Amino acid sequence: MIPEKEFLWTIGDLKWILFALAGLTVAYIFYRLYERAQLWKLGQPADRLGNPITRGIAFSRLLITQGYGHEKFLRDRYGGLMHLLIFLGASMLFLGTAVGTIEEEFLYPLEHQGVLEWPIGNWYLYSSLAWDIGGLMALAGLTMAIFRRSAIGKPHHPGLLDDKIILTLAIILIFQGFGLEGLRQLGQTSFGIEYLDHPDWAIWSPGGFAFAAFFYEFVGIRADTAETIYRGLWWAHSLTVLGSLLYAAATLSKFSHTWISPANWFFRNLEPRGKLQAIPNLETRETFGAATLTDFTWKQLMDGDACTRCSRCTDNCPANITGKTLSPMMVIQNLKGYVGSYGNALYKAGGDESKVDEKLIMAPAGEVVDEEDLWSCVTCGACMEACPVFIEHVPTIVEMRRALVMNEGRLPETAEAALRSLETRGHPWSGMSRTRTEWAEGLDVPLISEVENPEDLEVLYWVGCAASMEDRSMRIARATGRILINAGIKFAILGDEESCTGDPARRIGMEYLFQLQAMQNVETLDRYGVKTIVTTCPHCFNTLSNEYPQFGGNYQVMHHTQYLQSLVADGRLTLDKTREGPTFGTVTYHDPCYLGRHNGVYDAPREVADAIPGINKLTEMEMHRNRAFCCGAGGGHMWMEDGPGHEKINHRRTHHAIDAGADVIAVACPFCAQMFEDGVRVTGQDENMRVLDLSEMIVQTIDD
Ligand code: SF4
Numbered sequence: 001m002i003p004e005k006e007f008l009w010t011i012g013d014l015k016w017i018l019f020a021l022a023g024l025t026v027a028y029i030f031y032r033l034y035e036r037a038q039l040w041k042l043g044q045p046a047d048r049l050g051n052p053i054t055r056g057i058a059f060s061r062l063l064i065t066q067g068y069g070h071e072k073f074l075r076d077r078y079g080g081l082m083h084l085l086i087f088l089g090a091s092m093l094f095l096g097t098a099v100g101t102i103e104e105e106f107l108y109p110l111e112h113q114g115v116l117e118w119p120i121g122n123w124y125l126y127s128s129l130a131w132d133i134g135g136l137m138a139l140a141g142l143t144m145a146i147f148r149r150s151a152i153g154k155p156h157h158p159g160l161l162d163d164k165i166i167l168t169l170a171i172i173l174i175f176q177g178f179g180l181e182g183l184r185q186l187g188q189t190s191f192g193i194e195y196l197d198h199p200d201w202a203i204w205s206p207g208g209f210a211f212a213a214f215f216y217e218f219v220g221i222r223a224d225t226a227e228t229i230y231r232g233l234w235w236a237h238s239l240t241v242l243g244s245l246l247y248a249a250a251t252l253s254k255f256s257h258t259w260i261s262p263a264n265w266f267f268r269n270l271e272p273r274g275k276l277q278a279i280p281n282l283e284t285r286e287t288f289g290a291a292t293l294t295d296f297t298w299k300q301l302m303d304g305d306a307c308t309r310c311s312r313c314t315d316n317c318p319a320n321i322t323g324k325t326l327s328p329m330m331v332i333q334n335l336k337g338y339v340g341s342y343g344n345a346l347y348k349a350g351g352d353e354s355k356v357d358e359k360l361i362m363a364p365a366g367e368v369v370d371e372e373d374l375w376s377c378v379t380c381g382a383c384m385e386a387c388p389v390f391i392e393h394v395p396t397i398v399e400m401r402r403a404l405v406m407n408e409g410r411l412p413e414t415a416e417a418a419l420r421s422l423e424t425r426g427h428p429w430s431g432m433s434r435t436r437t438e439w440a441e442g443l444d445v446p447l448i449s450e451v452e453n454p455e456d457l458e459v460l461y462w463v464g465c466a467a468s469m470e471d472r473s474m475r476i477a478r479a480t481g482r483i484l485i486n487a488g489i490k491f492a493i494l495g496d497e498e499s500c501t502g503d504p505a506r507r508i509g510m511e512y513l514f515q516l517q518a519m520q521n522v523e524t525l526d527r528y529g530v531k532t533i534v535t536t537c538p539h540c541f542n543t544l545s546n547e548y549p550q551f552g553g554n555y556q557v558m559h560h561t562q563y564l565q566s567l568v569a570d571g572r573l574t575l576d577k578t579r580e581g582p583t584f585g586t587v588t589y590h591d592p593c594y595l596g597r598h599n600g601v602y603d604a605p606r607e608v609a610d611a612i613p614g615i616n617k618l619t620e621m622e623m624h625r626n627r628a629f630c631c632g633a634g635g636g637h638m639w640m641e642d643g644p645g646h647e648k649i650n651h652r653r654t655h656h657a658i659d660a661g662a663d664v665i666a667v668a669c670p671f672c673a674q675m676f677e678d679g680v681r682v683t684g685q686d687e688n689m690r691v692l693d694l695s696e697m698i699v700q701t702i703d704d
């Protein structure tokens with residue numbers, strides 16, 4: 001006999017009532033999404049539909065790598081496996097229901113008329129098995145979720161009532177499903193009682209078979225009662241499914257991420273992560289940054305609804321890890337609450353704030369998000385890298401800093417001093433009296449103003465403020481200069497014509513000063529016809545390559561590690577591994593955030609390190625490459641003091657190097673060098689550990 005089942009057994013035409021209710025539920029979901037989208041539209045424009053082909057390809061790739069591959073989720077093994085089990089299990093159940101409905105409504109009738117031979121036969125058994133495996137996988141994932149919330153609770157991951165409701169509903173649904181299958185196996189159908197007459201069919205649904213056995217052997221349910229209970233449970237199950245969807249749509253609960261998060265993948269930023277958007281029309285604006293909800297872009301307002309509250313961002317945030325109250329997850333969640341309260345009221349008032357309840361009117365920076373949290377951020381991008389739904393925390397945080405700094409003049413005193421120095425002296429260090437060429441004394445480093453045909457230069461060496469004038473970092477500039485001379489590169493520097501790129505000003509939130517710096521530097525670079533720039537500092541590298549095009553400055557920009565790697569590869573810089581010379585012992589390379597995570601440069605510095613003679617062993621720290629832990633200097637923190645009572649980020653990172661057994665911390669950024677020098681001193685490692693830029697290591701192994 002050919003295995004077959006009656007899909008909507010005993011329900012008959014009542015199914016049309018369910019189909020109608022399902023249609024209404026789907027319509028309500030779309031209505032709620034439309035309604036919410038009206039709140040997002042209160043925000044400023046953001047081009048997230050441009051480059052549709054590139055965007056479509058990027059989205060498809062994410063569907064495979066993040067959706068089915070769970071690449072980011074699985075970086076947290078427990079949480080990733082938990083989510084994967086729920087995701088795959090629920091997908092199989094959903095598909096099973098859809099396929100079953102199609103079978104019942106379209107394929108079986110055709111088969112019974114002799115038009116089709118498929119799908120009757122073993123197909124039904126295989127689909128039953130797949131369905132049960134899906135249910136069991138989802139159940140395993142949900143059990144892990146309950147255990148995680150009850151036994152491995154995290155202080156910054158509050159177990160909200162919503163989580164409990166969703167988990168409870170999901171578990172009820174799965175048990176209802178197994179119960180229904182068990183009752184169906186006990187019922188009298190045109191093929192007999194499956195549990196008794198065709199156990200070889202029934203066992204293909206192991207969950208249902210177990211329930212059938214339990215009902216039959218222990219509860220004493222027989223065919224007549226099975227049918228009655230089945231009918232009641234079928235309606236309960238169907239209404240629980242629809243009720244869960246209605247709950248998710250009405251409250252935009254965590255479950256709604258299944259609809260909004262994939263949309264967030266589609267609308268994600270395709271530009272380099274380190275690039276911040278310019279404030280347009282600076283001269284004519286009255287307010288700057290995110291002074292109120294409507295100052296955020298629609299995408300920033302949407303981010304909150306896409307957030308799944310998984311806390312991966314906060315778990316990877318160096319500020320949070322070292323004890324600050326900043327939680328990037330709560331920044332996004334608080335903004336979501338703000339959209340739901342003030343945004344909703346503003347929308348209903350037709351955009352007229354005077355009609356909005358005063359209690360709902362709040363400033364994003366300071367009232368919705370704590371001011372101290374905004375200043376704790378080092379803009380390292382670890383949160384954005386960790387986020388599986390590609391939420392963009394850093395631009396949102398900087399937007400609120402802009403409001404504080406430019407509208408109200410509220411910023412930490414140390415940051416203010418750095419900006420004042422930048423404005424008056426062209427660099428952010430107060431109390432520094434060096435010129436921009438002292439580091440090159442005794443070296444044959446030409447000034448571009450003295451070069452006859454500057455267009456013929458191979459590169460302009462952009463030294464940067466730190467490497468030009470700060471004592472420790474000047475050694476890096478000197479090393480780089482000596483290497484360029486050794487390799488016979490036609491290069492020059494701007495000298496006193498170089499001014500800060502403006503990176504600290506932009507990250508602190510003083511966009512006006514940044515734009516002045518950018519325009520001045522672009523004018524200088526263009527005057528000399530500069531085409532290729534090599535930078536010491538990853539912050540200069542990021543700003544010159546990603547942000548200066550906003551002001552008409554388009555150059556090929558390379559970080560010095562990239563350039564050194566190309567010189568080695570081209571044979572212009574010879575590093576002899578067999579030569580006798582200094583030994584560096586065990587070396588660990590630290591990825592600077594603005595070179596690695598923000599710009600994806602991971603391999604070039606490692607290839608350089610690999611080529612340096614005298615390294616016994618290259619080792620990686622606990623967090624490296626895209627997951628590297630910040631040195632603590634980004635986002636203007638090079639000049640800002642951490643509040644008392646907090647562990648310093650650079651001290652934590654130095655411990656990572658100590659744990660890796662490093663004799664040398666190899667760096668590629670003058671800020672990192674200074675932060676590690678401090679870390680090595682404070683941790684008492686001065687005798688055992690050195691901090692060296694890769695260029696400083698190379699220069700020790702070459703002859704001038
Ligand atoms: S950018 Fe870095 S410091 Fe700022 S919130 Fe994200 S992870 Fe935390």
Ligand code: SF4
Pocket residue numbers: 306307308309310311312313314328329332386387388389390391
């Ligand atoms: S912002 Fe992203 S990483 Fe952070 S909680 Fe939300 S979804 Fe998770």
